[in-house]
Amino acid sequence: MNSxxxxxxxxxxxxxxxxxxxxxxxxxxxxxxxxxxxxxxxTTAIKMMSGLLQPTSGTAMVAGYNVVTQSKLIKRNIGYMSxxxxxxxxxxxxxxxxxxxxxxxxxxxxxxxxxxxxLARLDMTKQANLLVNSIPLGWKQKLAFATAILHKPKIxxxxxxxxxxxPIVRRxxxxxxxxxxxxxxxxxxxxxxxxxxxxxxRISIMADGVIRLxxxxxxxxxxxxxxxxxxxxxxxxxx
Amino acid sequence: xRTILILIKKEFLQVFRNPLLxxxxxxxxxxxxxxxxxxxxxxxxxxxxxxxxxxxSSVSKDIINSFNASDIFVSHGIIHNxxxxxxxxxxDKVDIIVEFPSHFEQDLMNGDATxxxxxxxxxxxxxxxxxxxYTQEIIGGYMQQFQEKHMFVTEExxxxxxxxxSYIYWYNEQMNYKNLIVPGILVILVTLIGCxxxxxxxxxxxxxxxxxxxxxxxxRRWQFLIGKMIPFWILGMAEFILGIFIMKIVFGITVxxxxxxxxxxxxxxxxVMLGLGFFISSVSENQLQAMxxxxxxxxxxxxxxxxxxxxxxxxxxxxxxNWLNPMSFYMTVIKKVVLKGSAxxxxxxxxxxxxxxxxxxxxxxxxxxxxxxx
Numbered sequence: 001m002n003s004x005x006x007x008x009x010x011x012x013x014x015x016x017x018x019x020x021x022x023x024x025x026x027x028x029x030x031x032x033x034x035x036x037x038x039x040x041x042x043t044t045a046i047k048m049m050s051g052l053l054q055p056t057s058g059t060a061m062v063a064g065y066n067v068v069t070q071s072k073l074i075k076r077n078i079g080y081m082s083x084x085x086x087x088x089x090x091x092x093x094x095x096x097x098x099x100x101x102x103x104x105x106x107x108x109x110x111x112x113x114x115x116x117x118x119l120a121r122l123d124m125t126k127q128a129n130l131l132v133n134s135i136p137l138g139w140k141q142k143l144a145f146a147t148a149i150l151h152k153p154k155i156x157x158x159x160x161x162x163x164x165x166x167p168i169v170r171r172x173x174x175x176x177x178x179x180x181x182x183x184x185x186x187x188x189x190x191x192x193x194x195x196x197x198x199x200x201x202r203i204s205i206m207a208d209g210v211i212r213l214x215x216x217x218x219x220x221x222x223x224x225x226x227x228x229x230x231x232x233x234x235x236x237x238x239x
Numbered sequence: 240x241r242t243i244l245i246l247i248k249k250e251f252l253q254v255f256r257n258p259l260l261x262x263x264x265x266x267x268x269x270x271x272x273x274x275x276x277x278x279x280x281x282x283x284x285x286x287x288x289x290x291x292x293x294x295x296s297s298v299s300k301d302i303i304n305s306f307n308a309s310d311i312f313v314s315h316g317i318i319h320n321x322x323x324x325x326x327x328x329x330x331d332k333v334d335i336i337v338e339f340p341s342h343f344e345q346d347l348m349n350g351d352a353t354x355x356x357x358x359x360x361x362x363x364x365x366x367x368x369x370x371x372x373y374t375q376e377i378i379g380g381y382m383q384q385f386q387e388k389h390m391f392v393t394e395e396x397x398x399x400x401x402x403x404x405s406y407i408y409w410y411n412e413q414m415n416y417k418n419l420i421v422p423g424i425l426v427i428l429v430t431l432i433g434c435x436x437x438x439x440x441x442x443x444x445x446x447x448x449x450x451x452x453x454x455x456x457x458x459r460r461w462q463f464l465i466g467k468m469i470p471f472w473i474l475g476m477a478e479f480i481l482g483i484f485i486m487k488i489v490f491g492i493t494v495x496x497x498x499x500x501x502x503x504x505x506x507x508x509x510x511v512m513l514g515l516g517f518f519i520s521s522v523s524e525n526q527l528q529a530m531x532x533x534x535x536x537x538x539x540x541x542x543x544x545x546x547x548x549x550x551x552x553x554x555x556x557x558x559x560x561n562w563l564n565p566m567s568f569y570m571t572v573i574k575k576v577v578l579k580g581s582a583x584x585x586x587x588x589x590x591x592x593x594x595x596x597x598x599x600x601x602x603x604x605x606x607x608x609x610x611x612x613x
Contacts, residue, residue, distance in 0.1 A: 086452040102245040
């Protein structure tokens with residue numbers, strides 16, 4: 001079953017076409033890599049899929065809901081982690097999770113359990129009452145991910161979740177992603193790290209608002225005739 | 240409901256963890272109340288005066304002596320030429336110069352026309368106006384005595400003596416400007432908390448990106464705005480009550496009218512200012528822009544509100560603009576309720592207008608915020 005179905009999605013800002021008629025499907029439980037150079041239109045596409053931005057034309061079904069007409073229902077069923085760290089730095093780890101958990105209407109007692117569980121999984125139980133601005137970036141990113149999946153969404157959008165993070169935390173982060181996907185959650189992730197792209201089930205490469213390539217990492221390497229996704233990327237984005 | 244409560248909690252946590260904001264909230268009213276009323280004081284206590292005496296007669300000397308006898312004037316003696324007098328005026332050494340022409344006494348005795356020149360430093364127009372008034376009064380008083388003594392006129396013939404007006408200033412009997420300025424500062428305080436702090440708050444979330452994480456949740460816009468409005472409304476009311484206390488303790492000014500009514504109208508006024516703050520926040524891209532817009536509006540509001548200058552003296556167009564100035568209505572309410580002890584009936588027009596403004600501004604804020612996030 002597909003959890004994301006994008007059809008002819010387009011977004012224009014004035015004369016500039018940020019996303020130009022893209023179409024693709026993502027299956028339930030899949031880790032879908034969304035690759036592309038800076039300014040290729042990845043973030044704009046994600047914002048449209050998560051109901052933050054209205055498309056100029058085209059449509060998308062996300063978790064079974066239409067992005068144009070049912071954005072409220074979509075928001076209830078997705079998790080989103082933005083490119084910029086966007087939890088409250090002047091709240092503690094626990095307070096941030098409590099705030100967002102409450103906004104998603106998780107019952108009070110259950111919320112506390114879920115927060116403690118997820119902090120235990122992140123190995124951050126001791127940091128629960130620290131202000132977010134006092135913890136290192138890698139931990140912040142893991143916290144942002146945990147917060148984004150606290151309400152058990154069907155789909156999680158991760159916009160460059162590992163940029164600026166050290167290799168060890170990146171590895172841990174991908175373990176979290178795998179763990180989450182194994183429970184049937186669909187993950188759509190953008191990244192600039194080509195080794196991370198190899199971890200994805202399928203990847204798409206965007207340039208100038210258009211999807212140039214789409215397939216499993218092995219398919220793409222074979223198709224382009226190179227050995228790494230890095231080479232695929234360079235080959236395709238330079239045109 | 241739970242959503243709004245957690246948002247209120249979040250906002251309070253953030254305010255109390257922001258040492259700068261907290262100190263602004265507590266220190267600003269203190270400082271404003273302690274310093275401002277003493278500086279923005281139009282009361283004239285001392286006037287420096289000097290004389291140019293071309294006559295040197297006993298009459299001119301008598302007049303100079305009667306200035307020396309007054310409490311308000313501090314005499315800087317007789318100056319010999321005009322140039323020096325001008326210099327003294329320029330350097331702010333004196334406020335008033337009185338010049339007696341030559342043959343002053345002689346002309347006076349002969350009944351000929353003569354003229355005393357009063358020059359006032361009008362950099363401070365209020366001071367100049369009041370100073371010239373006092374000067375005229377002293378000279379006029381002397382002239383009346385002089386007429387009676389030297390002109391041998393009978394009672395009937397006597398030129399009708401100058402009308403002695405006696406003033407009673409109601410509601411501010413000692414003409415104490417603190418009574419006007421202090422309630423005005425209360426207005427500025429409530430306005431600043433309401434408008435400034437909220438205008439910066441929402442736009443800050445835009446700037447640091449936290450609003451994106453909120454926008455992606457199923458939260459409704461109005462819920463988010465109310466979750467921000469209530470904490471700042473509570474802070475504003477607390478500031479107001481703090482201000483009333485300082486007003487009582489430091490200046491001995493008590494609210495003459497009904498305190499609950501004053502609180503009620505303040506609550507409405509705060510909603511106008513909060514709404515305006517959020518409106519500015521949602522149309523601004525960053526804190527700098529928001530700050531400039533607030534400053535721009537704030538100066539217009541203050542100047543038109545009648546705090547520093549009486550609204551009666553303003554041209555007609557300014558009166559028309561004042562219909563859009565919530566501060567001027569609130570200022571009227573404060574003056575009436577705090578100083579006069581007016582009942583609701585005399586501020587019901589202002590209350591109604593402020594209520595309408597509150598509804599309009601807040602509707603505008605919610606709509607523009609929705610528009611922006613599409």
